[in-house]
Amino acid sequence: MYKFITKLVFIVSFSCSFSASSQWYETQGHARTNDISVELARTKAMENALKKALLVSGASVSSVQQVVNGLLTQDQISIRASGSVNSIELVDEIHSDNLITVTIRADIFPQEKKCFAVNFKKSLLITRSHLLQREQANIGEIYLIDKSVMRKLAVQLNQQSTFTKTSSILNNKTEFSRLNNSLASDEISQLTQSLSESTNSQYVMFSEITNVSFDKQATNSWLFWQQGVYPRNFAISFYLYNGINGELVWQQRYQNTAPWTFTKRINVDVDGNAFWQSEYGMMVENILDKVIKDIDENIMCEPSRGKIIQVQGNQVTINIGRDHGLKIGDEFSLLHLNHFTDNSGKSYAGFNLSPYKVKVTKLSRETATATTPDGRLFGNIQVDDLAVRY
Incomplete structure (x- = not known):
């Protein structure tokens, strides 16, 4: 067992005042030692x-670390939501087969959360990516990387993300890439809303893999191939849309390069452990870790919206529930849909804030029943309107 205590340097991204007492959070972390040193694992x-400890306390974190002899010696962290770490302690370390499990305690000063919406998970639909230049996948025949990468992202989001509940449709491609190439924003909006409607998702994510090429010098040099190390690029662009109104919420492009350690003529299974434990696979996985952090930071304070699927007297049923973090007694405002068309004929999704507020009285995993506290009957609230927590 190893123990140490280290101080962390923080760059806090907003002005704040911390409470007088801190709180310890004990969490476990895991990493595999396949093809990497024990220190790095x-x-x-x-x-x-x-x-995990910081996110449990209500913080969203990005970090830059310097590692010397396997010990954390410097950490610069930007915190968006709340919390400041005074110290961490490595409590326990267990090695089992190729898995290393560590237990740490983090001494965190709590702070009022920046937004109420962090209490709830937003439903996010992951769609299959599109490989823009298919011929670049010839070496290794990694044509299914458009499906494999998004499957990996969906799994990691459900494991790591504090603010999303993820589902995916990966067997078939959408029309997004064709529409995006022709700048058909209205059609993309319609596609987004259609997918959101059919999957009960608040957000829909599209992506395009723009580069999986090799360095030209590497592919033209037989000697280079004989050496068994070939730099290969990976670039991917993500587009996150609000499923309610079809608007683009966030987009980002990521890219990196890592050695391709497979022989030139071998077909590589992009769903297999050999790929994901290779240097190239780990580079792609590191990009996905950054994507998860960026998704969380961009939607954590967005209002949690549930679609009304039933109206009965002074009671509504909405399509978010216990799995999204709702609790009995949570209060929501109601938004009445008010679509309109501008002078150019472009359609917009508008909303009217209803005077009614409702409180959750019953819960299932996927739905919640909420009623008006004073028993008042609803006026113009109807199915497909929204219940919103800001």
Whole structure:
């Protein structure tokens, strides 16, 4: 068992005043030692555990770390929501097969949360990516990387994200890439709303893999191939849309390069452990970790919206429930849909804030029943209107 205590340097992204008493959070982190050193695996496990501790306390974290001899010696962290860490302690370390598990305690000063919406998870639909230049996938025949990467992202989001509840449709491609290439924003909005409607998702994510090429010098040099190390690029662009109104919420492009350690003529299974434990696979996975952090930071304070699926007397049923973090007694405002068309004929999704507020009285995993506290009957509230927590 290893123990140490280290101070962390913080860059706080907003002005704040901390409460007088701090609180300890104990969390576990995991990492596999396949093809990497024990020291590096230990550090990755500690990063995982520390991130969990900070997110549990209500913080969203990005970190830049310097590692010397497997110990965390410097950490610069930007916190968006709340919390400041005074110290961390490595409590326990267990090695089992190729898995290392660490337990840490983090001494965190709490702070009032920046927004109420962080209490709830937003439903997010992941769609299959699109490989823009298919010929670049010839070496290794990694044509299914458009499906594999998004499957990995969906799994990691459900495991790591504090603010999303993720589902996916990966067997078939959408028309997004064709529409995006032709700048058909209205059609993309309609596609987004259609997918949102059919899957009960508040957000829909599209993506395009723009580069999986090799360095030209590497592909033209036989000697380079004989050496068994070939730099290969990976670039991917993400587009996150609000499923309610079809508007683009966030987009970002990520890219990196890592050695391709497979032989030139072998077909690589992009769903297999050999790929994801290779240097190239780990590079792609590191990009996905950044994507998860960016998704969380961009939707954590967005209002949690549930669609009304039933209206009965002074009672509504909405399509978010216990799995999204709702609790008995949570209060929601109601929005009445008010679509309109401008002078150019472009359609917009508008909303009228209803005077009614409702309180959750019954819960299932996927739905909630809420009633008006004073028993008042609803006026113009109807199915497909929204219940919103800001």
